[in-house]
Amino acid sequence: MIPEELLKKYNGKVKDYESGDFIYEENTECQGYFQILSGKVKLNNYSEDGKEFIQNIFEAPQSFGEAVLYINEKYPANAIALTDCTIIQLSAKNFSMLLKEYPECSLEINRNLSRRLYYKMIMSQHVFSKNPNVRLKALMDYFKNTHYLQKNSDKEYLIPLTRQQMADLTGLRVETVIRTIKSMEKENLLIIKKRQIYY
Template identity: 65%
Template sequence: MISEELLRKHGALVHRYEPQDFIYEENQEVEYYFQIISGKVKLNNFEGEGKEFIQHILEEGQCFGEALLFLNRKYPSNAIALCDCEILELPKAKFFSLLEEHPQYSLEINRNLAQRLYYKMLMSQNIFSKDPHVRLTVLMDYFKQIHSTSLSDPYCIPLTRQQMANLTGLRVETVIRTVKLMEKKGELQIKDHKIYY
């Protein structure tokens, strides 16, 4: 995304978060552009009964919160650190100043937003499928396309079974059972509890 050096030059500060720390909470005012230096962040919501639904999981080099800077709306989800994280945070006004001075980054922001919109469309098409195999295949295909350099080589899915359940709206027991069936069919491999797809 945007170079760390340029973000710092425009006033971005590094904030450190521990696992389960909230970076921002649902309905909080939008104030910053966030870019992950290290660690992983999940965007999620909790239903009334406390059930978690994960919207997205982001890693080093990825940004988040940028779309809402253009809308002037409150955050519709939470951003929570999954592990120790270092995140560059650039105030809204300085973010727009950076884009005015360096318009080439607007294209990068648009690509990033288009990628996330594509993911949402894929997931929304399949969330109504009652077949857990379909939901999990779409999820794993997406992660492999985004992060793998070779679509023919096995790719280690960077998600726990619980995270896969929360991303697809399935129960964790269903994910475990379906992953085992997929392994039996030769669609994926499990090594040291990790899924290679």
């Protein structure tokens, strides 16, 4: 992502958030570019009956919220600190200046936006699947391919999600996720160590 020193050069402001804090809310005006220095952030929506749907989860050094900077729209989801986290924020104007003067950063941002769009397309293909294995495998593939630092490694990747978060990301019930994960372990598609999932 964009080096922290470069963000600070363009007047990036560092702010700490506690777990559960809103960084921004759905349907509010775009506030700029956000990059995580430490911790995790989730993008979510709530249904009319209060059920949570998680759109995505980001961790350091990923960025979020930048898609609406290009189209000047309101945020389509909430951004909430999933853990205590430190985030650097850059105003829309300074973000635009940075990208003009450092086009290589623009390429990296476009790459990340493309990855997210790809994920949404993959998940939309599987969201209507009645087979929970298909939904969960697509989710784990996405996290392994976008979050894992050792690309193309044979080592197992620790899925950084709770069973509840996996349910919220796939539209499944948590009981279905638990049952399916156990079934996938029996099929040697993943490993469970100390209740953590390695894929």
